[in-house]
Amino acid sequence: MDEIDGDATENGDTCRKPPVPWRLSGALADLERAGESEFVRNLIDAFLRDTATRMETMRKAAASMDLDALAACSHALKGSMLLMSAHRLAELCGDIQQHAANREHRDYLAMVDQFDVVLRETREAMISHVDGLPRHHPPTPDHSR
Amino acid sequence: MRLLIADDDTVYRMFLGRELSKLGYEVVTACDGAAALAVLEDIAGPSLAILDWSMPEADGIEVCRRVRTNSGGRYIYLLLLTARDTPADLIAGMGAGADDYLTKPVNMTELHLRVRAGCRILEFEERSRQLFDDAPIAYHEANTSGVIVRVNHAECRLLGYGADEILGRQVWDFVAPAQVEKRRAGFRAAVEAPNQRMEDTEWEMRGRNGDTLLVRLQQNQVRDSLGAVAGLRCTMLDITELRRQEELLKRQAADLARSNAELEQFAYVASHDLQEPLRMVASFTQLLAKRYAGRLDAKADEYIGYTVGGAKRMQQLIGDLLALSRVGTNGGEFRDVPLSKVMSDVLLNLGPAVQESGAAVVHDSLPTVLADRGQMTQLLQNLIGNAIKFRNAQLPQVHISAEEAGDKWIVSVRDNGIGIAPEHAERVFQIFQRLHTRDQYPGTGIGLAVCRKIVERHGGKIWLDSTPGGGTTFHFTLHKCASGTGKSLR
Numbered sequence: 001m002d003e004i005d006g007d008a009t010e011n012g013d014t015c016r017k018p019p020v021p022w023r024l025s026g027a028l029a030d031l032e033r034a035g036e037s038e039f040v041r042n043l044i045d046a047f048l049r050d051t052a053t054r055m056e057t058m059r060k061a062a063a064s065m066d067l068d069a070l071a072a073c074s075h076a077l078k079g080s081m082l083l084m085s086a087h088r089l090a091e092l093c094g095d096i097q098q099h100a101a102n103r104e105h106r107d108y109l110a111m112v113d114q115f116d117v118v119l120r121e122t123r124e125a126m127i128s129h130v131d132g133l134p135r136h137h138p139p140t141p142d143h144s145r
Numbered sequence: 146m147r148l149l150i151a152d153d154d155t156v157y158r159m160f161l162g163r164e165l166s167k168l169g170y171e172v173v174t175a176c177d178g179a180a181a182l183a184v185l186e187d188i189a190g191p192s193l194a195i196l197d198w199s200m201p202e203a204d205g206i207e208v209c210r211r212v213r214t215n216s217g218g219r220y221i222y223l224l225l226l227t228a229r230d231t232p233a234d235l236i237a238g239m240g241a242g243a244d245d246y247l248t249k250p251v252n253m254t255e256l257h258l259r260v261r262a263g264c265r266i267l268e269f270e271e272r273s274r275q276l277f278d279d280a281p282i283a284y285h286e287a288n289t290s291g292v293i294v295r296v297n298h299a300e301c302r303l304l305g306y307g308a309d310e311i312l313g314r315q316v317w318d319f320v321a322p323a324q325v326e327k328r329r330a331g332f333r334a335a336v337e338a339p340n341q342r343m344e345d346t347e348w349e350m351r352g353r354n355g356d357t358l359l360v361r362l363q364q365n366q367v368r369d370s371l372g373a374v375a376g377l378r379c380t381m382l383d384i385t386e387l388r389r390q391e392e393l394l395k396r397q398a399a400d401l402a403r404s405n406a407e408l409e410q411f412a413y414v415a416s417h418d419l420q421e422p423l424r425m426v427a428s429f430t431q432l433l434a435k436r437y438a439g440r441l442d443a444k445a446d447e448y449i450g451y452t453v454g455g456a457k458r459m460q461q462l463i464g465d466l467l468a469l470s471r472v473g474t475n476g477g478e479f480r481d482v483p484l485s486k487v488m489s490d491v492l493l494n495l496g497p498a499v500q501e502s503g504a505a506v507v508h509d510s511l512p513t514v515l516a517d518r519g520q521m522t523q524l525l526q527n528l529i530g531n532a533i534k535f536r537n538a539q540l541p542q543v544h545i546s547a548e549e550a551g552d553k554w555i556v557s558v559r560d561n562g563i564g565i566a567p568e569h570a571e572r573v574f575q576i577f578q579r580l581h582t583r584d585q586y587p588g589t590g591i592g593l594a595v596c597r598k599i600v601e602r603h604g605g606k607i608w609l610d611s612t613p614g615g616g617t618t619f620h621f622t623l624h625k626c627a628s629g630t631g632k633s634l635r
Binding site for chain 1: 157229249
């Protein structure tokens with residue numbers, strides 16, 4: 001599903017504009033409205049770090065046709081994509097996961113490349129958004145065991 | 146409330162942690178299954194965990210399974226959070242031991258409501274646990290193999306072991322060696338019984354220091370949600386001291402009964418054997434008085450008079466003592482006795498005293514009671530005789546009545562005599578206790594003691610209401626006759 005940046009008209013049609021890779025919405029938008037811009041910045045930082053690592057794992061799994069690993073990695077990525085309102089990326093993850101889980105013969109490297117392109121666009125959109133946010137505090141460290 | 150968020154996804158961990166912290170929860174996070182287990186296996190760790198399904202080291206399903214196997218009696222509420230959303234996934238998750246299941250992307254309101262529901266269950270569980278742990282009675286739970294899986298502080302104190310020394314052992318490991326097989330069989334029978342609660346049984350337990358403890362054991366089946374027996378819940382009441390005291394009391398009661406019987410026998414024999422020589426003393430002093438009155442000097446006449454009087458009083462005393470001892474030893478059988486007929490005998494016996502005093506003795510309709518007729522005559526005769534004897538300047542008026550009180554009758558004898566001060570209300574029933582000199586009112590001080598003994602032999606009690614100068618009412622209770630109320634007409 002493409003991101004649609006447009007308003008519904010009275011007859012229900014939408015004015016089609018070029019799709020944007022990412023736009024702040026959902027839970028993140030709620031946080032920002034609640035004045036938690038600093039936390040949103042930290043979340044986006046963490047997302048970008050985490051996704052870069054998982055992207056590499058996904059690429060290796062696609063190259064070696066390790067479909068179980070590919071399905072698991074794309075499944076794991078999908079959750080945070082949805083939370084971060086990265087719906088296009090989540091959709092691509094869902095496709096890869098489904099095909100890999102069904103053990104379909106596909107060009108998974110091409111699918112991962114496509115995912116990588118959208119991920120870069122998303123990253124740029126996120127960084128652009130973050131750059132526009134006011135800085136208040138240093139990032140909150142994650143103390144996970 | 147402390148809770149654990151276990152997710153390998155940094156973004157989710159951060160987001161959930163932040164949101165739940167804002168709601169007031171103390172959040173601990175873990176980035177894989179092994180770390181989550183390490184947190185949950187700590188006895189002081191969080192009691193509620195939100196687990197991602199897909200995690201490295203051990204996935205959420207594995208964490209659920211291991212927590213359910215190893216939580217050591219501490220309940221941990223497990224909420225599985227996953228992007229897997231098919232019915233089969235839900236069944237697998239709940240089947241592994243999850244209490245709840247929520248799919249990603251998470252709706253924070255829904256997550257919070259589910260966490261709150263979990264907290265309510267945990268609060269209830271905590272109250273139950275505290276009740277179990279702090280109960281003053283020894284308490285344990287065992288599975289169907291007899292292995293103790295829960296034990297409370299009271300049982301640890303009772304047996305002298307730590308909980309870690311009891312948990313994992315079998316219930317019959319703590320009974321006296323001679324009872325092990327019986328306890329094992331009893332446990333098995335209780336597990337297989339169709340009813341949930343068993344009869345209480347008594348067992349000898351062996352404490353850590355080798356002491357034998359006597360306990361009363363109550364066993365109840367613990368059933369799972371499908372009704373299958375999962376084990377037994379046992380409470381143990383230490384009755385060692387109770388039994389010791391009961392034995393002591395029994396021995397004391399037996400000693401007392403033997404002593405009383407011996408005393409009664411002694412009083413009977415002594416008073417009976419004293420009668421004959423006393424009769425001789427009395428007879429010869431009376432003969433002496435009759436033959437030699439006026440023939441010796443005045444002093445001699447006076448001394449002879451004292452001797453005759455003393456001998457008569459002693460005869461009276463011995464007669465009354467015999468009557469008292471005979472209440473217990475020579476009593477007749479209990480039969481239905483109409484008190485109205487007893488009253489006729491009493492009035493006949495007391496005829497001269499009634500006539501001489503000008504007393505008016507009346508009675509209401511009186512019931513038939515289960516009693517020894519001879520003793521009923523003696524009882525009423527003593528009470529009415531006293532009512533006439535302890536009169537004041539007015540003509541004596543005596544009224545006998547009865548009223549029902551459950552399975553008993555309360556019979557009352559009311560007079561208009563001199564009355565008894567409240568501080569003497571108990572004393573008058575004791576043997577040889579007299580409130581007046583012999584010159585004022587003759588007697589031995591045994592009459593009311595005989596009355597009490599008769600009433601007590603009949604399973605009743607006797608007491609009095611009185612105002613000095615305002616008359617006295619004696620009350621006593623008697624069992625109803627076998628056929629019911631048995632009220633007769635006057």
